[in-house]
Amino acid sequence: MKEPLFWSNTPTTPGWQAQLLAPLGRLYARATKSRVRNGDGYKASVPVICVGNINAGGTGKTPTTIALAQRLIGMGKVPHVVSRGYGGTLDGPVQVNExxxxxxETGDEPLLxxxxxxxWVSKDRAEGVRAAEAAxxxxxLLDDGFQNPSVDxxxxxxxxxxxxxxxxxxxIPAGPLREPVAAGMARGDVVLSIGNEAAQTRFDATWSTEVSLPHAKGVLVPLQTGMDWTETPIxxxxxxxxxxxxxxxxxGLGATLVHTEALADHQALPPAMLTRLYAESQKMGAQLVTTEKDAVRLPxxxxxxxxxxxxxxxxxxWGPIDALLTRIGVTGQD
Structure with a gap:
């Protein structure tokens, strides 16, 4: 989703847009609070770890889920991921075959x-968890669903x-949050902020007083594929x-970007669009490049x-997250 400019990146004295929408934002927050409070979630027989957020939109949940899954596998565990399958047609529960x-069918994130x-994809997260247990x-690992009470x-x-x-x-709609920061902190266990050093410094300066939970920090690093990004127009x-x-x-890899095309999150890639992108890239003598998540949507x-x-x-x-795993009884095999 494209964030309105008045949502800002830091708390500010609200402008007229935010003031006008503030009553709707309070209603949204109350609805979230009521939904979370009134839920009677399914209690699984194995630990369930939610990788979620307070903000709407992308924050880095998918790479976090991948990193956590790999961490658990390295500990000798057998993690399964349960996702709602946003944008997919399957109701589930169905185990995804890449x-x-x-x-x-599945949504792009589950396929990745x-x-x-x-x-597993399942519109009913509790049914997805039951299927993962049985398998x-x-x-x-619950991909998203922090504000969904159907699973304990x-x-x-x-x-x-x-x-x-x-x-x-x-x-929302006065800002980017699904619920107030304090409400999210009250239910969460660890905050993971993702960004480079400058972004982390800014986050600490702005939000450290609001972050009442153990705080882990990470950065997204490109995998070395052998590609010299400095040689080809992109x-x-x-x-x-x-x-x-x-x-x-x-x-940051030294690539020369002759054109960039920002699409909506999870946006479909119909043949006409792909034909246009390819034709335009050829005219510019440039190589088409995209993300892993977008690539799984390509024919x-x-x-x-x-x-x-x-x-x-x-x-x-990994200390804050490893401590959390130990606290809920997830430890490596002897």
């Missing part, structure tokens, strides 16, 4: 996650973009929460024409 399913750990999961969570990691922080601190497109972050990553016959830049989350210190 070789046979398509993004329009399935390459790292068994992943042998000994830890379940043993722990919740609140993921936030360090650059944007919690915006102007106000709820035509980049991305349909993620904040496409500019992807473009900046390419620039198989188009993928050879598009390079993918994968990124992975690296944490400065």
């Amino acid at each position: 070789r046979t399913h398509k993004a329009e 996650l399935a390459a790292f750990a068994p992943t 042998g999961a000994d830890v379940i 969570k043993d722990a919740s990691i609140i993921v936030v973009d360090a650059h944007r922080g919690f915006g102007n601190g106000r709820c 035509f980049a497109f991305a349909g993620i929460g904040h496409p500019e972050k992807f473009f900046e990553t390419l620039r 198989l016959e188009v993928r050879p024409q598009v390079l993918t830049l994968p990124v992975r989350l690296e944490l400065q210190d």
Whole structure:
């Protein structure tokens, strides 16, 4: 989603737009509070860890889920991911097969996650958790759903973009939040801010008094694929929460971006659009490049024409999350 300018990246004296929408924001916050409070969630027989957020839109949940799944696998655990499958047509619960399913069926994020750990899509998250349990999961990672009460969570990691922080601190539509920061902190266990050093410094300066939970910090790092990004003009497109972050990553690798195309998060990639993108890139003598999440939405016959830049989350210190895992009984095998 494209954030209105008045949402800001820091708490400010509200402008007229935020003041006008403030009553609706309070109603939104009350509705979230009521939904969370009134839920009678399913209690799984194995630990359930929610990777969620307070902000609407992209904050880095998918790379966080991948990194956490890999951490658990390294500990000898068998994590399964349960996702709502945003944008997909499957009601579920269905285990995602990255070789046979398509993004329009499962949603793009589950199709990407399935390459790292068994992943389920289910519009009913509780049914998805039950299916994962029955299939042998000994830890379940709930992709999103922090404000959804249908599953009882043993722990919740609140993921936030360090650059944007919690915006102007106000709820939708007056700001970018699904609920007030304090309400989210009361239910969460760890805050994970994702961004470079400058963004982390800004986040600390702005939000440290609001972050009452253990705080982990991470950064998205491009995987080394052997590609020399300085040699080829790049035509980049991305349909993620904040496409500019992807473009900046390419620039940081020394790439010359002759054109960038920011799409909506999860936006479909119909043939007409792909034909246009390819034709324009050819006219500019540029190579099409996109994100991993966008790549899974490409038709198989188009993928050879598009390079993918994968990124992975690296944490400065796993200590806060490792301590959380220990507290809920998730430890490595002897």
